[in-house]
Amino acid sequence: MDIVISELTKKFADNTVIDRFSAVIKENQRTFIMGPSGCGKTTLINILLGLVPFDSGVIKGVPERKSVVFQEDRLCESFNSISNVRLVLNRKVDDSVIISHLEQIGLKDDLYKPVIELSGGMRRRVAIVRAILAESEILFLDEPFKGLDTETKKNVMSYLLENTRNKTTIIVTHDIEDVNALSGNVIAMDM
Amino acid sequence: MISTTQDKLDNKHTKRRIEKLVAVVIALLVWQVAAMLIGEHLLLVTPITVVKRLFSLLTEADFFRTIIYSFLRIVSGFFLGLLIGSLMAILAGRFHIAKIMFWPYMVTIKSVPVASFIILCLIWLTSSSLSIFISFLMVLPIIYTNILQGIESTDQKLLEMTQVYRVSWLKKLKYIYLPQIKTYLISACSVALGLAWKSGIAAEVIGVSFGSIGEKLYESKIYYSTADLFAWTVIIVLLSVGFEKIVLFLIKRFFIRLERS
Numbered sequence: 040m041d042i043v044i045s046e047l048t049k050k051f052a053d054n055t056v057i058d059r060f061s062a063v064i065k066e067n068q069r070t071f072i073m074g075p076s077g078c079g080k081t082t083l084i085n086i087l088l089g090l091v092p093f094d095s096g097v098i099k100g101v102p103e104r105k106s107v108v109f110q111e112d113r114l115c116e117s118f119n120s121i122s123n124v125r126l127v128l129n130r131k132v133d134d135s136v137i138i139s140h141l142e143q144i145g146l147k148d149d150l151y152k153p154v155i156e157l158s159g160g161m162r163r164r165v166a167i168v169r170a171i172l173a174e175s176e177i178l179f180l181d182e183p184f185k186g187l188d189t190e191t192k193k194n195v196m197s198y199l200l201e202n203t204r205n206k207t208t209i210i211v212t213h214d215i216e217d218v219n220a221l222s223g224n225v226i227a228m229d230m
Numbered sequence: 231m232i233s234t235t236q237d238k239l240d241n242k243h244t245k246r247r248i249e250k251l252v253a254v255v256i257a258l259l260v261w262q263v264a265a266m267l268i269g270e271h272l273l274l275v276t277p278i279t280v281v282k283r284l285f286s287l288l289t290e291a292d293f294f295r296t297i298i299y300s301f302l303r304i305v306s307g308f309f310l311g312l313l314i315g316s317l318m319a320i321l322a323g324r325f326h327i328a329k330i331m332f333w334p335y336m337v338t339i340k341s342v343p344v345a346s347f348i349i350l351c352l353i354w355l356t357s358s359s360l361s362i363f364i365s366f367l368m369v370l371p372i373i374y375t376n377i378l379q380g381i382e383s384t385d386q387k388l389l390e391m392t393q394v395y396r397v398s399w400l401k402k403l404k405y406i407y408l409p410q411i412k413t414y415l416i417s418a419c420s421v422a423l424g425l426a427w428k429s430g431i432a433a434e435v436i437g438v439s440f441g442s443i444g445e446k447l448y449e450s451k452i453y454y455s456t457a458d459l460f461a462w463t464v465i466i467v468l469l470s471v472g473f474e475k476i477v478l479f480l481i482k483r484f485f486i487r488l489e490r491s
Contacts, residue, residue: 088394089393089394090390090393090394104396105394106394106395107391107394107395109387109390109391111387113387113388113390113391115388115405115406115409116409117409117489118405118409118489122405122489122491126392126395126397126401126405127395127397129396129398153489173395
């Protein structure tokens with residue numbers, strides 16, 4: 040089922056962040072949300088996640104089970120990367136599966152370190168694996184490549200391509216190259 | 231490079247320990263000289279006399295029975311305060327109304343002098359259970375306040391993440407809340423343990439609990455035995471510090487295991 044957003048408006052005090060925004064997000068496809076800073080991309084994601092209420096408009100078709108990579112990594116600092124992934128798994132998943140995903144994304148040597156000891160780029164990748172392995176019908180990625188160097192970004196992109204095939208995926212990005220590399224629909228948001 | 235930094239840290243710790251040891255030795259010397267200058271055992275005994283009395287106490291028949299009597303009661307009061315204080319903090323963290331309802335009790339316990347509670351409780355309780363209740367009462371607000379503060383300072387963004395992923399309550403407790411309250415719990419226990427001993431012994435002295443350390447202190451006052459007073463005080467300090475070290479070690483170990491699991 041497609042997600043249909045009609046005339047969505049969100050205000051913070053007197054500041055209108057999203058003004059009568061309408062869009063359709065296709066099911067089982069990748070959709071990029073692009074726009075200048077402050078246009079309400081993250082607010083839109085938070086509304087779709089059910090974390091922020093909206094003032095007016097209609098949203099239909101958002102699946103129940105969601106996974107997300109937030110703009111910040113939102114990891115449990117004192118636990119290692121495996122535990123951080125295990126936290127969101129409601130079904131029984133063998134540690135070897137988690138380890139293989141973390142290794143695939145270049146974290147082989149740092150599996151058992153508390154995430155507080157990992158670099159920003161490594162933490163980002165833990166957050167990505169967590170979102171991929173969580174049981175969900177829709178995946179939200181808010182600037183997923185933030186803090187990654189070119190080589191790591193390439194690796195993460197191929198990991199995402201492999202693991203988001205035929206899955207409704209919403210990606211917030213500033214970079215048109217991300218759209219070219221991953222391909223998908225584009226929704227532009229204005230100020 | 232790492233080992234050099236570690237060596238420097240070790241050296242720093244060793245230096246600090248030596249400094250502290252020197253300070254203790256000087257303090258003991260000052261005490262010894264002061265006692266010799268006063269020259270009256272009733273007013274101030276020498277540390278040597280205290281050590282001698284300490285050893286003679288060890289050979290007395292009821293020494294260990296006295297220690298076990300007070301230890302069990304004060305420690306029970308502490309753990310009761312830890313358990314109930316934690317549960318109340320969880321409730322207050324979850325329901326605002328509970329926090330409001332608990333507020334007058336906590337403020338009262340914190341502001342009323344311990345001696346008033348002891349005398350009041352003497353009317354309600356037997357002298358043998360008095361130290362349990364008083365220790366519990368002194369520990370309760372410290373544990374409650376600190377754990378509640380820990381719960382309230384939980385990262386809301388982490389909680390949003392668990393909301394999206396529909397993380398169970400038990401997992402939230404393990405991964406979010408327990409690590410969050412760790413430092414608050416350690417500092418609360420450190421303060422509460424000392425206070426449990428101080429207030430528990432005070433309750434035993436005022437209530438003259440038969441067979442307790444408090445009773446021994448009371449007797450030392452009755453018989454003007456300053457050496458006994460000092461010797462039992464040293465024992466209380468050793469018990470209090472020793473128990474504090476064990477409890478804090480166990481708490482830290484629990485968190486290490488939790489984070490590695």
